[in-house]
Each structure stands twice: as structure tokens, then as C-alpha cells.
Amino acid sequence: MAATDVLDQLKQFEEQYIPFPTFVAAKDAIESSLSLFRETGLAKHMLVLGEAGTGKSSLCRWLAERHPKRVLPERNIVEALFVATPPAATVIGIADAILTALGDPWHERGSVTAKTARIVTLCRECRVEIMLLDEAQHLHDRGDTRTHYMVGDWLKHLIDAIGIPTVMLGLPRLERLLEINDQLRRRFSRRLRLGLGQSDTDSVETECLQLFLSLVSLVSVPVSSRPYDSKEMGMRLYFASDGRVAYIKKLLASALQQALDQNLDVVDAEVFERAFTDELWWEGIGKLNPFNPKFEFRRLDRGGEPFQQAEEGRPRKAR
Template sequence: MLMVDGRVQAEFLKMCIPHPRMSKAHRIYDNLRQMKILAPNKPQRCACLFAPTQSGKSKTVETYIETQIVDELIAEGLFPPDMDRDEIVKQQRRALYVTLDGAATVKSAVSDILLEFKDPRATLGTATSLLGRVYDYMRRCGTQILFLDEIQHLDDRQTEKDKKPKRAAMYESTAVTDTLKTMLIRGLVPIVFIGVDDAESMILGDPQLSARCVSKIEFESLRDDVPEERDIFLDYCGMLGIKLHQHGLFDEASNLIEGDLPAVIHRVASGRLGMASNLIAAACSIAREQRAPRVLREHVSGAIDEWAIPMGHIDYNPLAQGLRDYERRAA
């Protein structure tokens, strides 16, 4: 059984590996904010980021706030340059990152936003009164963009075990999306909707929201038969091996692009960068327990056996049994 290494998990949480898709997403966030700045009282636009879990969706937002937003705030003199950057992230309200609670209603969604403003009465009052407080906070704090994560929670109560729609839940979900549309129309703030693939229809299936969507940000699983996407994955694995050394986890950099390792990591992770990191984090735990100077092939193999297979991410070990024929051809 895999022994979790707290140091490894902590360093992976702090780790950031930029890649082309992340950079493109950040440019879209910049453009949405520019619309807000140049036309503050006009109806705002939205963007969507839908992808499988562990694709790096949340990481791209966190990195944007930790870098672009924090740098701006320091440059404008709103925070001292020697202040802890994590503390600036907590205190700033220019970019609001909200994770929706399960089974979201209008009131709970608005309460989630108020919690990010540290409102002590975030859950007290009617949905209408809470929404009024959100409007007030955003105007007073100069909020320029709202990131709404786990948007699929708008759909949590729409289906029962037999997958048949519940009328009350469908009404509640529609009420939430109508509230979000109103926020856009009133020019309050641009919104980036973030969620798993299944959530796409909730946003883009609404004619008014889809008409206001300026971009569907590409963040799907990277395909190994598309050269550009394969290169992104290879570069990510290469940098990940270097980061393990830079973050003090090992004495030497790890070569994660040697031989068939990239193809195997890709297969286990199904092309998801976040899942690839999770696999290597497990390999790090094994390597550090063995006091190895770097992560080796054998440690990745152990991570597949002790973590990936038990967690249901794959049902065999490609390093021990070889990539199956169709996977070998794709690699």
C-alpha cells in the first residue's frame, strides 16, 4: 500500500508548470477583464472551461491570480512588494474564484460568492437580499472577473437514480443560470464558467448564455496522436522531472521523458496533466521512501501498482506488461 508523503503533496500543491493551454487561457481572462475596464457599465461576456477532472482547470485559475493579478496589485501600490504573495491572494478581490457547493440553489450560489468576500452574514437573508450584497461588494472592491468552479453542481438535483429529471430541481437550476445571466447583462462582472464536460450543456445549452460566451477554452485531455498536443504533454513531463529537484524533493533532476515513460504516463493519466502529476507524486513517495536520488522507472511502475490500479485509473501496469498494441502504435 502506498505511504503518503506529506512533503511531496505539499510541494506538488505549490508547483506550477506553465504550458500553452494555460497561457492561452490567461490571455482570455485578460481580455475579459479589459472589456470590464473599458466598458464597465455595459453588458459583460463570459467564457467556458470544460474538461475532465484532473485536467488542470483549477490550476490555471489559481496560477493566474497568483501571478498576473498579484503582480498588478503590487505594481499599482495596493499591496507592498514584500508582502507574502499567498496573503495577497487571500485579501485581493480583483479576481474572485468561487467553488460552488453541491446541489446549488440561487441562495447557496450567492452565499458561496459572499463567503469569498468574507461576509459574516453570507447565509442570512433572502436570495434577493444576498444578491444585492454581492453587487455592492463587487462594485466597492473593484472586482473585474468572477471564476465559478464546479458549475456542474447546478445540475446535482436535476436527476435521480433513474436519471429522470426532477421538475423542482430543473426550475432551481434554471433560476441560478438566470441569475448569472442577469449579472452579465447588468454589466456587473464577466464570468468564467468552469466544470467537467457534462456541465457544458447547462451553459452553452442556454441560448442567452451561449450568445454571450466569447470563448470555449480548450482544456480537453491531450491526445498522443496529435503532434502539438503530444509535445505539450512531453514538455510538461520534462519540466515536472526538473521541478522535483527544484522543489528540494530530490538531489537530482528526474528524467521522465526517457524511453516509453511518457507514453505510459500518458496512458495512465488519459492525457490529463493533473492526473500525470498525481501519478508522479505517488512515484515520488516511493522513491523518497527508498532514499533514491531521483524518480526512476521502477518508482513509476510501483506508483501504478500501488496507486493508479487500486484507484481505478488503469487496470494493468504498462511498464510491467508493455503497452497494448493500439496504445503502442498511438505512442
């Protein structure tokens, strides 16, 4: 296949959304919260939690595409307000980020009280109907229990004042912010998890395989699970990706690149074995490589392994 074709496919493959079950569940929950607000004025808030690479920011982008900002002569209409929480966010820092997202040219000016009041006014003027705070774990990554309590208290005050549904998306440690503040916890009692492995009907291996096959369908290079059967390939994909869409995509993109560079007729488990070492973990060799016949079939989450749990405030990522 011509290099340009494969590169075009890789680009399309990178941009395409795959409706995997937890992504769809989160998107539907957010859309129905928006509809409920439109119909009744009730604001239901929720948390969307997921490890790095499970699709939180992609979900925000998907919603942004469905609800684009409209610039009218007299005002901007911002149905869905997206805010990327700045690292180690202080109350004034997050207020600033919200004002920036609202298009306030004077977002840096004023005290916390003045900024909060401007957020409330602008949300009303721009007819904001839902607010999404991505990377919300940053609200927890700075200070001690007292600071966390104060950030939580300010947020509670803000969401009551703006009166619209609010979605916080972040790494699982975001839950700790809510443990400290009862009032905030009560408002965010609805929690959804991105990442595979939540289904009551399908095993995580089946979910991984389905996501993988959906991605494979976007490219025209033949892909085979050989020498494994499809069930075993699903299991190996799960251990290689920890059930996160980002890593399944990385593996496939690297395997396709190899197919192109080496003129391979088919992408099989041996190609994925090299892709895992090249892209996800350079120490993932032999029994530590999920596509190697000697693989131990266990999660790679011990010290120094790619899916080791992140330390407080310091996310660890596979490459």
C-alpha cells in the first residue's frame, strides 16, 4: 500500500470517535442531564472518572463539536462551557480559567468574589446550559485538607449560584476531593467511569476485542490475531492496554507503521509484540510482553510497570 494511503488512514484513525460502551454511557448521561435541565430547570451534576487515556478529554471534544459556541453581534452563546482546570489550581486560578472559557477579556482582573460574580453574570448572559470541568483532579492536587475543603466549598457555592448541571471529569483521585466536603459530595453523587471493564454482560476481554476490531475496521491493512484465537487476543489486548482506548490505539498505529515500513502483508501478534515494546514499555520483553507466548497473564501494575497506580498528585503514564 502507498505510504500516503496509510498515513491518511492513520490520521483518520486518530480523529475518529469509536462509540465504545462506557464512552457512550457517559455521553448519554451528560446529554440527558442537559435535556432534563432544558425541560425542567433541574441541575443534576456528575463525576466522570477514568485513568489517563480513557477518553475524558475526547468526550469533552465530542460534546464541544455537538454544541459549538455561537458568536452573535450582541453576545456569545455558549450552550456547553468547557474548562480545562489548570494544574495545581487555586480558587482564583480556576475562576480565571472559567472566565477565559466564557470569553471575558478581563479574566485576570478582580478578587475571587468579583470573579465569581462575573462568572454568574456571564453564564446567564451567554445562556450556558452545562459546565464541564476537565482535569478536575487538579483541584485536589494542591494544598492540604483545609485548602481542599475551601476549594470544594467555593465550587459548591459557584454551582449553586449558576444553577446549571456541572460535570467534573478527572483521574480517580478526584474522588478524594469529595470525601473531604460533604456538601460537594452530595451534589456529585452520580459517578460514571470511563475505561473498559464495567459491563455486566461482556467480559473486559470481549470489550477490548470489540474496541480493537472497531479500530481495525478504519484501516485497510489485514490484521490477524494469529497464533492466538480471538478470545485469547482479547485477553492479551486487555493486559497490553489496561482497558484504555489510548493504548489500544497506540498499539495499532505502531503496528500499521511497521506494516508500512516493512511492506508486511498482515499485522499479527508478533507485530503487536514489537509495537508494545516500542510504544508502551521498552522493558516489556518476553514474559512481560502481553503478545509474547510466555506472557504471565497478569496486570502490569507493579512498581516500574506501565500501569502502576499513580502516586498522589503525580500521574504515571505509559509512554
